[in-house]
Amino acid sequence: MEITHTKTQMGTSRSPVGISPIDPLQWVKKYADYLYTYAITRINDEEQARDLVQETFLAALEKIKTFEGRSSESTWLTAILKNKIVDIYRKKSSGLLKKSDVSDAEQEQKDFFDPDDGHWNEDFRPKEIGVEEDLLVNDEFSIILQKCMEKLPVLWSAVFAMKHMDDDATENICEVLKITPANFWVIIHRAKLNLRACLQKNWI
Amino acid sequence: MNSIKGIIYNCRHATFLIEKKQIKKLTFTENIKLRIHLTGCSVCRIFQKQSILINRMAKRLIGDSENKDRKLDEQFKRHLQDKIENELGKNL
Incomplete structure (x- = not known):
């Protein structure tokens, strides 16, 4: 069977066997607290940590097509967040x-x-x-x-x-x-x- | 300054080697120098103990907080959920 990943399937689609499924509608429930904790232990700023969680989800939605299922959904989201944290480190420590x-x-x-x-x-x-x-x-x-x-x-x-x-x-x-x-x-x-x-x- | 003599009496350099050692293997000479220094310097021995403790605590901090969870408030979560649904909707 040919599996097509059209945009209309997003959110409910299940990928082929062996590849992690991706389901943005569950993200907040499953990962928001985890990502928030991850951010706040590294940047010590509640406001900024909240923003980062939001930015991470939005960036992930944009990149959703490039998610290949090689890593788990949570690893993938954490990696996106981590890049954003490093950006902040870089910005804050320059100038x-x-x-x-x-x-x-x-x-x-x-x-x-x-x-x-x-x-x-x-x-x-x-x-x-x-x-x-x-x-x-x-x-x-x-x-x-x-x-x-x-x-x-x-x-x-x-x-x-x-x-x-x-x-x-x-x-x-x-x-x-x-x-x-x-x-x-x-x-x-x-x-x-x-x-x-x-x-x-x-x-x- | 002679290098052996330098390190034997130099706590600044010894503490540098103590930090390096926890991340990377020291060279043979560095190792010898540090050992000689630590044999004679009780203050740097305390430093070393506490430095190791701090690194262990830093690891724990992450593990701990990731288990315990500092939670986002429900209102913000609803806001996030709306955003995501909104974005998904745009693509439909």
């Missing part, structure tokens, strides 16, 4: 904004080490803050971590999230965020120094 928030953060950690020998300065030395296994499941501690992540320069938190939350390949992160590998390592290091210091300051 004027970038310069001021990065230099503030750099200023903050200038005091961490002695400029001559690279030793920890007394006031900024890491101290024991508790038993790791307990902290890991402590909700309050996790909220502080999220707040500390929000305080990072956008580019730094983008690099941190893509690497440590999404496990993206380093080359891929450099490419989409337009940074050099050397820059990547500097950011990974600096983001962690600031995050850790922020946790210690706000937890103890």
Whole structure:
């Protein structure tokens, strides 16, 4: 039987065996909360996260013909959303904004080490803050971590999230965020120094 | 600055290697340097422990929130549903 994917079938059509079906009428019910959560854990802005969910659905509708069923519907939608998030990272971390928030953060950690020998300065030395296994499941501690992540320069938190939350390949992160590998390592290091210091300051 | 001596006393560089190590295999020399540093530096040992903790927490954050769900309100969902139906309607 010849299966034709005409526009009139959209929304109710079932694709051939072995290929994931696609059903936009179920999207909101099945994926809206998931996509919203995905967005908000990466950009920390409710309003923007809502907009992104909407944009994702609309973009998906436009691209519906190119959906080949190789991935599941949810993977496909998540990939569209992820591209949009990366666009935001890129926009936010370019231009004027970038310069001021990065230099503030750099200023903050200038005091961490002695400029001559690279030793920890007394006031900024890491101290024991508790038993790791307990902290890991402590909700309050996790909220502080999220707040500390929000305080990072956008580019730094983008690099941190893509690497440590999404496990993206380093080359891929450099490419989409337009940074050099050397820059990547500097950011990974600096983001962690600031995050850790922020946790210690706000937890103890 | 002699490189071995440099790292043995340099906490800034040691913390850099600690971060790198969690993402990528260190070179032989980097590994040796870091190990020597950590043997003698209890502060960087604490840093390392906490750095690993932060990475584990970041992973958990995603897992957690994706399970728990932060929910969109019903009104916005209805709005989304309308939009989708509208768009589909245009193509009919």
